Structures are given as structure tokens and as C-alpha cells.
Amino acid sequence: MSSSLIYQRLAETFTALLIGLFLGAVLMTIYGYDSLLAYSSLFVGAFGSVFDLAETLAFAMPIMLTALTFAIGIKAGLFNIGAEGQLYLGAIGAIIVGGLFALPPGVHMAATILTAMLFGALWSIVPALLKIFRGVHEVISTIMFNWIAYYFVMYLALYQLAEPGRSEKTISVLETARFDVIMPGTSLTGAIFVSVAFTLIIFAYISITKSGFELRILGAGMDAARYAGIDIKRVTLSAFLIGGLAAGLAGGLQIIGKPPTYALYGTLGNIFGLGFDGIGVALIGRNHPLGIIFASIFYGGLQHGGRYMEYQAGVASELVRAVNGLIIISLAVPEIVSMLKRLLRR
Amino acid sequence: MRHYMRLLLSLAAVAVFMWILSLFGFNTKVIVEATLLAMTPLALAAIGESLNEKAGTVNIGLEGIFLISALTGVYVAEVTGNGVIGLLGGALVGAFIGFVFGVLSVYGRGDQIIAGMGINIFALGFVPYSLMALWGTPGIRIPPREVLVPPIDTPLISISGVTILTIFIAIAAHYILHRTKIGLWIKAAGEMPEALDVAGVRVDLIRISASTVGGMLAGLGGAFMPLAWFGGIVKEISAGRGFIALACLVSAGLEPILALGFAFVFGFAESIAFTVAVTPGFKEAVPYHLILMIPYITTLVIVAIFIGKRRFPIALATPYSRE
Secondary structure (H helix, E strand, C coil): CCHHHHHHHHHHHHHHHHHHHHHHHHHHHHCCCCHHHHHHHHHHHHHCCHHHHHHHHHHHHHHHHHHHHHHHHHHCCCCCCCHHHHHHHHHHHHHHHHHHCCCCCCHHHHHHHHHHHHHHHHHHHHHHHHHHHHCCCHHHHHHHHHHHHHHHHHHHHHHHCEECCEEEEECCCCHHHCCCECCCCCCCECHHHHHHHHHHHHHHHHHHCHHHHHHHHHHHCHHHHHHCCCCHHHHHHHHHHHHHHHHHHHHHHHHHCCCCCCCCECCCCCCCCHHHHHHHHHHHCCCCHHHHHHHHHHHHHHHHHHHHHHHHHCCCCCHHHHHHHHHHHHHHCCCHHHHHHHHHHC | CHHHHHHHHHHHHHHHHHHHHHHCCCCHHHHHHHHHHHHHHHHHHHHHHHHHHHCCCCCCCHHHHHHHHHHHHHHHHHHHCCHHHHHHHHHHHHHHHHHHHHHHHHCCCCCHHHHHHHHHHHHHHHHHHHHHHHHCCCCEECCCHHHCCCCEECCCCEECHHHHHHHHHHHHHHHHHHHCHHHHHHHHHHHCHHHHHHCCCCHHHHHHHHHHHHHHHHHHHHHHHHHHHHCCEECCCCCCHHHHHHHHHHHCCCCHHHHHHHHHHHHHHHHHHHHCCCCCCHHHHCCHHHHCCHHHHHHHHHHHHHCCCCCCCCCCCCCCCCC
């Protein structure tokens, strides 16, 4: 990418962020909230102290990975929005191996992480095959799989893996499968290193390996891929599977790398929505692994700061997700700025 | 014609299924009524989106429109004390979203798939946020019974007025698309926008109008859910139905009447989840959560069978501009 293009992309992204935040303020004003107080408490809450910064990173940890799922799909020309369901499966995989098996330290954690990733990848296989062999669009198949996963994992959490006497959550994973807290008093654990490392591995995979190169050619268009003699079926499948690994990892880390419960709530409350949040993070990060790292910290900040906003200004923290949607719409329409200019000039 | 044959086969399968259920003592009337309720929002959104896609625009934000219109419908119904006005309010908000989406797609030349997903994610946050702001309840609102829209009791079954309207809308959409000049323009906007432009018809206005009408019908379907079906709103009220509507449309090859038929088939899958799952004897044997997976599995199976070699408008999701 030439540097002028990078500046243009950055300018577009910041414009979209501003438009999203501005419209978010409009939404607050409609209901009579003090939007300035809300945003100031949000940003101070998100980045105001070292502790808050650590907490923000803890929020960034899973959405960095679900963003990768979406970004890898886009790189290969797919609109894979299945991270949500694959994340649920990863979480349940982590509960099963981390909570039911007693293994030596180190081995246990590795086994738990690998199972979570594998479960996520397994959940992406059927949409991949439906795409490859039947031409079923991945938007429909992955959403259906998200909802199937929602009820399936909820069933397992409530009836098969519930903690005796406390049916609102599953059993917790054992000590040997847990990440330690890095900064006492926060929920930031070593899981963040796994997230970042995985993101960097994906970065290397996409930019320097042969199959990463094939992925990008497929993303450039079916015709280009056919001319290049690429096995479209195999590359499509691998794009789905790698995405599934990332989402599964996100679900697993959210369980074994997030104190205090180290368990899954029966409502799926501590994993719900993280897959969809990743779509916005990927788009803000321009579907580039390094961009995604920064975007996930920004969005993690909004989520963590959103809790202060709720406390200080009484604005429900779900507003953050609405702002995310508005940012996505603005990013989808990069000409929105020139449109506004044209309107104003009239 | 082959498409109609396939739909007839699916409907025959549904009939056989219903007959088997009746042998096990399930009340066919109850199942048909539940199917018609589940069919209505799916059909409305799918018919609206068929006009939209025929004109060359794809809106995968139907799920988000469902959610936002469900919220608006309940709010307007409570403020005015009239459920029918609530339905209209939902339709109006849907039309507004469709209009904005149309303008962004046509003049902003945006990526329609991403923008549509943006609508869905916006709704995912906006609806619980608004539930909290409007009523101070986390994720749920049950309006008073007086503002709901009750079904009409006929000698045969009780059926919602909106469902009857939906059947008329499907026929009207079919007629407009295939028998009128406007239908010709809509199809031309999706197939050969240049030719339409040369003929002196504004492609931009056709596409924005189709998107607005599509949003309006989805909005009516969204408001239908709390006001004429469930009797209240939860933050996940649409539960993927916006995407099931897309699946209806894809299975129907973008034809409105076929979309209505497939909405009935998908609605049947949902009605099983709602009626059979709560039946004593059955309820203890099969876990409720697993029954709730049926509509989504059915959707996938039907789409996988029927998608075949569907042909979509050439200019679908491609912005048109005069060079």
C-alpha cells in the first residue's frame, strides 16, 4: 500500500469513528441524556488510568480474535459472520476439557486451548461445505449455525455442565487450565499474549506463506483465482477453518483467561455478542491484523468505559454496540463525506 | 415452473408431516394457526426484499429492521393506545431505514453487505439501550393487553388481519413485477440499468423506492411480532428471522409468491418448536433448547436443497452511475 492510500484509509476510518460517536450522542440526546458527561466518563473510564487500560486490554482480548475470523473471510472474498457461534463452541470446549479432566499443569492449559480452537473450527465446516458444494451463501448458513450453537451450548451449559447447586453457571475450569492475572485488581490475564501472538501468526500467514497468498488471490476474485490455477474449494475451506480456529480460541480464552468465574453463564452473558463485535473491530482495523490489534483496544475501551458511562450518566452500555453499528455503516460508505459536502454546497 | 413444483413438493411434505402429527393427537388447527403467525413476518420481509433485489439492491439488514420496528411498534402502540397505529409506526420506521439504506447504496456507492450488517449490529445495541431508556427494563417490555392486535376469528381458524394482508401483498407484488410497467422498470434496474437510463427512467429513484418499500414491509413484519404474535418484546425477539426471510427469498429465486410459500414452510418448522415442544409427554422427553434448533436446521436443509442454479439480477449489489 502506498503511503497516500494509507493516509486516505486512516482519514476514512477516523471520519467513520467520529460520525458513529456523533450519531451516538444524538441517540443520547433523544432520550434526554447528557451526552458530554456520558462520553467523558466513557473515555476517562476506558483509558484514564493504568488499571483501566489493563481492563480495556482484557476486553480487547477476545474481540481481536473474532475480528480475525471476519477479516480472514474478507481476505478470501467471504462474508463469514459465524464467529459468534464458533465462539460459543470454543467456550464449551474449554469448559469440557478445562473443567472435567485433571491434567498436569501446562499440558492441561494447552489441551484446553487446542480443544477450544478445534471446536470452533468444527463448527465452521458445515457452512464451508454448503458454500463449496451447494453454493449456499455464507451469510445465511453461518447465521443459522450461530443460532443452532446458541441453543445447543445453552442446553449443555444449563443441563449437562451446570455447577451443582448453582445452575446459573457451568462448572469452573480447574486451576491448572487458568491464566494468571497479570495486574492484580484487574481481569487482565496472560491470555492477552496468546491473542496477540495468534494475531501476529495470522499476519505472517497471510503475508508470507504460499497458502496465505492463495487466500488473497481468491479474495481478488474467482476469475483471478481460476487463472492462477488455485484450488478454490480447498482455499475456501481453509479460510473457514482458520476463522473457526480464531473464534474458538476467543471463546476458550474468554473462559480460561477471564477472572473471577472461569466459567460460562447459563445465559451465555459473558460470551454473547463478542462475535458480532469482532465484525466492527475488523472493519475499523481495515481487515489488517495489525490494524485489528489497535481497533480491538479502541473497541475494548468503549466496552470497558461503557460501564462507567452507565454508572455516571445512566446511559445503558448497550449504546456502545449501537455506535459500533453506526461506525460500520459509515465505513461501508466511504463516500459519505463527499455526499455530505455535496449536500451542503447546494 | 420447476420452482413452483419444488414448492408444491415442500408444501406436500408439510401436509404429510401435519397429518402424522395429527395421528399422534396434535391439534392440526393449532399448528396451522401457529404456522400462519410465524409465516407472516418472514413473508413480509421476503416479499419486500424481492422487490429490492429485483431492482438491484441487497439489504441483509432485515434482522435489524425487524428489531427496531418491533421496538417502535410497541412504543407507538403504547403512546397512542392503538395497536394498529403501532403496526403503522413499525412500517414507517422500516420505510425510513430502507430509504436511508437506498440512498447510501445508490449515491454513497457503499458496500451493501457491510452496510446491511451495520444495521443488524446497530439494532443489537439500539434495542436493549432503548428498552432501558424508555421503560427502564433490561431487555424486555410487555405492553398492556389493550394495545395488542388480536386475530380475527373465522369459523375455520383464527387468523391475524396482517396475515390476510400479507397474502394480498404477495399477489400484488407478483402482479406489479410481472404485469405492469413499474415492474418492468424494477427488473430493468437490476438487469440492465444502462438501458433503463437510456430509456429516460431514473435508476436511482427506482432503486431507492424499492428499498423504501422493502424496508416498510420488513418494518410491518417487525412490529407484527410483539403486537400481533408474542404480545411483548425481548431484545432477541427476531431470533434470526431476518436471515430466515433471506433464506425464503433465495429458495424462492426472488419470486414474491414463491417466497410466501416458502415462508409457510419455514413458519411450519417454527410452529413445531412452539406447539409440539410444550406438549406434555413430549416436553419431558426432548429438551426444549434442542427443539428450538429445528427452524434453523430446517432452513439450512431447504436452502441447500433448493438453491440449485438460481439466477440473480446481473447488476445486483452493484452501484449504478452515469459515466
